[in-house]
Amino acid sequence: MNQQQLKELLAQMSLEEKIGQLVQLPGYFQNGGTITGPAGDLGLTQEDLRLAGSYLSVIGAEKTRALQEEYMAAHPHHIPLIFMDDIINGYRTVFPVPLAQGCTFNPDLVQQGASVAAKEAAASGVHVTFSPMADLVRDARWGRVMESTGEDAYLNGLMAAAMVRGYQGDLKKKGTIAGCLKHFAGYGAPEGGRDYANVELSLRTLKEDYLPAYKAAIDAGVAMVMTSFNTLDRVPSTANKWLMRDILRDEMGFDGALISDWGAVGELVPHGVAADFAQAAQLAIEAGVDMDMVSPSYAKHLKTLVEEGKVDEKLIDESCMRMLELKNKLGLFENPFRDAAKEEEDALLLCEEHRKAAQDCAEKSFVLLKNEENMLPLRSGQEKVAFIGPFVNNKFLCGSWAIFSDDQDTVTLKDALEKQESDSCISFAAGSRVMDRDGVVQGFQKQIPEETLDEEFALSQAIEMARGADKVVLALGEHREFSGEASSRGSLTLPRCQQRLLDEVAKVNQNITVVLFCGRPMDLRDVQNKAKAILVAWFPGTEGGPALARTLYGHCAPQGKLSMAFPWSVSQLPLHYNQLSTGRPFHGDYKAARFGSKYQDMPRFPLYPFGFGLSYTTFSCSPVTLNKAVLKKGDAITAAVTVKNTGHCTGTETVQLYIRDVVGSVARPVRELKGFRQVTLRPGEEKEVCFEITEDMLRFWDIHMNYVSEPGEFHLFIGSDSTTENKAAFTLEA
Ligand code: BGC
Secondary structure (H helix, E strand, O other), rough: OOOHHHHHHHHHHHEEEEEOEEEEEEEEHHOOOOOOOOOOOOOOHHHHHOOEEEEEEOOOOOHHHHHHHHHHHHOOOOOOEEEEEOOOOOOOEEEEOOHHHHHHHHHHHHHHHHHHHHHHHHOOOOEEEEEEEOOOOOOOOOOOHOOOOOOOOOHHHHHHHHHHHHHHHHOOOOOOOOOEEEOOOOOOOOOOOOOOOOOOOOHHHHHHHHHHHHHHHHHOOOOOOOOOEEOOOOHHHHHHHHHHHHHHHHHHHOEEEEEEEOOHHHHOOOOOOOOOOHHHHHHHHHHHEEEEOOOOOOHHHHHHHHHOOOHHHHHHHHHHHHHHHHHHHHHOOOOOOOOOHHHHHHOOOHHHHHHHHHHHHHHHOOEEEEEEOOOOOOOOEEEEEEEEEEOOOOOOOHHHHHHOHHHHHHOOOOHHHHHHHHHHHHEEEEEOOOOOOOOOOOOOOOOOOOOOOHHHHHHHHHHHHHHHEEEEEEEEEHHHHHOOOOOOOOOOOOOOOHHHHHHHHHHHOOOOEEEEEEEOOOOOOOHHHHEEEEEOOOOOOHHHHHHHHHHHHOOOOOOOOOOOOOOOOOOOOOOOOOOOOOOOOOOOOOOOOOOOOOOOOOOEEEEOOOOOOEEEEEOOOOOOOOOOOOOOOEEEEEEEEEEEEEOOOEEEEEEEEEEEEEEOOOOOEEEEEEEEEEEEOOOOOOOEEEEEEEHHHHHOOOOOOOOEEEEEEEEEEOOOOOOOOOOOEEEEEO
């Protein structure tokens, strides 16, 4: 349809119909679908259901086609439904969780993953995914760090834009779905790392650190945006007119559809800013929230609000138009079923090509934190390796948001090793449960299977196996339901049962590699003392097993870099490498800096910093050279280093560029990531790596809240992680 036809359609619609377009109902109204939030009786009538413009969490080509047909036939103007779902790290073929994808430092790979997810989901009748999540995260207690790509705004922006390109491509084409950017805004900074808690951010921090990644997704053309649950400056986002109209639309240029998070319009009542659902509806529509996800507020109250003159019908028209425009962008008026087809599902879901892509992404997301005495790679056929731990033969490797996957499709580490290695050199034991018996695991979207294991027997069997092996690989980690939504943690250590396994194994065999499965940075102090090697596998997805088997045996070398630091202890949180300069900095010398910004009883810095990750080979990096020392506006400086593979196998290094603005009109971060390049080098090979520095890379929100650069001195660092001291200085000319 063209714009004129859409306008004509809008003009013909009744007020009820228009409001219907602003309502999204969960799948359980259609006997199925996954529940991703608190479900209750919404008190809706058959008429509300008949007119609701969207369903959430309904999937399957046959099901969506049938629903669409039935719905459109009954709808007064035969307007198609729009199906939206959480396709977070894949649909049926699951990729590593987003935090792990961040560690690839490879936006093209992330784009490819999103495009695979889009193809599969589109074939199952999905039109919109609630992804990317571009929330900046600095506190590993928050369970949803798993869904973010990490602690750096620049990296997050690249990844969010890559996901948008991957999902959407050209929305008129086959195999695409619309993206929905979330959670606007600042949701990644809840007090105490507790999900849904208040967010306290200065306007400058919001603009400088938190908004850029959302902006990158908007600039990439994301079709939808979702509001966040949190308050910002004490106003819940879903009622925040300034945030949604002045910032999101006017300042950031978003002109697509805005949806609330699950139940967030109704939650304005418990937030205490609305007395009832009617007032909540009024606040949200005035703020510019076009669609109410799963609350009765719009469906039950907007009509009366208009009739009583409390809400201008123009607001309804404006929002309805945006929803019609979205449906039109997706081509739903011409083809309401889009790609939904059983044959397409059969051909695409979990096809070889998709599994390969997921495996490739997993391999590139693993982060090697430690590797002493060449513990890794393991030598095939030459050493006896005992694979021990509750994640060795565990199919729950997809993370808590892979809600449309089937765990049975996951290839475990054991499955993959049995295929790859000869039986005589490998043995397997569970050794412990995943969770302590008294630990509480609340399933969010999926049923949690009961763990049945004779713990004492399993432990003694594991110890015997470890005693007889040359090396032990311990597959440990957190329960998949311990990260994700509503899964904040107060401690970041291993469960007691797994800690005991580690302690006991370490008594009989010191050649330990820990492979860590997790959705967040954990406290690895003790693990680091007992293990000679640590490989972070995250929740690696459907092909996690083969990816790990290949990596452990050196068919590929780890190349991931931490997109979020592993803290020394939970007490350091929130933590981020790009902290502001303080008047009393601390550089690590406890004797010299009595009054430095530090702790008396524990280190100031994380155990493993942002950007850190080893390979099976080693790299050297030459001092930085600049082609000039003064940067003029409109011009560029080239900074160069030579990176050399100084080890014995081929490897990929991510060379990172950080910049520090030495004097600013407001305090500036000690350094900020401004670029990175990946180079793959054979042993002995070297390559020059160059970065162009331009004035726009130096801009920030100055003392007057203008986004400008300020002339003066800058330091530039190029190296293999955020702590590099490989430095050069230049001046930005006035
Ligand atoms: C989450 C969103 C999600 C939505 C729909 C909410 O609880 O916060 O991220 O997209 O549910 O499932």
